[in-house]
Amino acid sequence: MANGDVDNVSHDLISLLSSEERDYLVRNNGDQVKISNLIGKTVGLYFSGSWCGPCCHFTPNLVEVYEELLPKGDFEVVFISSDRNDESFNGYLAKMPWLAIPFSDSETRKRLKELFKVRGIPNLIFLDATGKVVTNQGVRIIGEYGVDGYPFTTERINFLKEEEENAKKNQSLSTILVHGSRSHLVSNDGNEVYFWLSTLIALLWSGPVLLNM
Structure with missing residues (x-):
């Protein structure tokens, strides 16, 4: 689950997701949400694009998990778009109940892709409440465990794997x-x-x- 040195630091969410001109994220209804509201939460950085078939297939699965976890109050997702124009970005964001880096902020989107070494999409990276990367395998974890994978830590996934193994051994x-x-x-x-x-x-x-x- 490692992703080099980027995993070994606690990222400041405000510095990570903001720019000099912007200290907020956007919703699909145009609302602006202060990045500071995410501090102390488990945050998923969702790198995706509307032109990507696997992304369009995975997004509804993430929506289902998001809507189940949202009432906890300690979970959020941020969409980092790879769309090619503002129209496609808005159309894709309309299907997402979470937050997004504005499409106009191409520098931040590019910086995040480079920082987390995103080479393909969909890519889902989870940060814990301290801003530390807990996994860069979010797509696989959501696909295998869904909401049961929360908070998506190595410890949680190992626990689920152990449960599966025990279930197989005890099968009658x-x-x-x-x-x-x-x-x-x-x-x-x-x-x-x-x-x-x-x-x-x-x-x-x-x-x-x-x-x-």
Whole structure:
């Protein structure tokens, strides 16, 4: 998850996201939000562009995670555009509920891409509450874990991986065949057949049985 020396420092969000003429970010409705409002939050820097197919595919996934985490009050996303003109930028931002570097501030957008060594998009970098990079693999993490990956730290991801491994080791016939409140199979005539684990094997071999998915 490393990205060179840039990972080893705590970035000051105001210095990172502002310019000499600007101390705010924008929303898709034109509202301006002070960058200082992001201090102390987990912040995702989302490098993306409307012309990029994988970006357009990933953005709705990020929207879903964002809207679920927003009520916590300690999470925000900032869009850093790779769009080619203001019209495409505005059209793409209209699909995003989070903040953005204004398209007119091309110098800051370029500086951020160079600072974080962004070579391709979509690219999602998460900073923790101190401004330190916790991962530059946000796209992969969101794709694999969704909101469960929050706050997207190495510790959290390792915990989720360990849970997955334990689940695989502890998998049994009951966890494979029993789903939620269902404790029965369905025979080919539509009748529900309830079972105890001790007789499960016998039931499986008694004739064609369809799982009630």
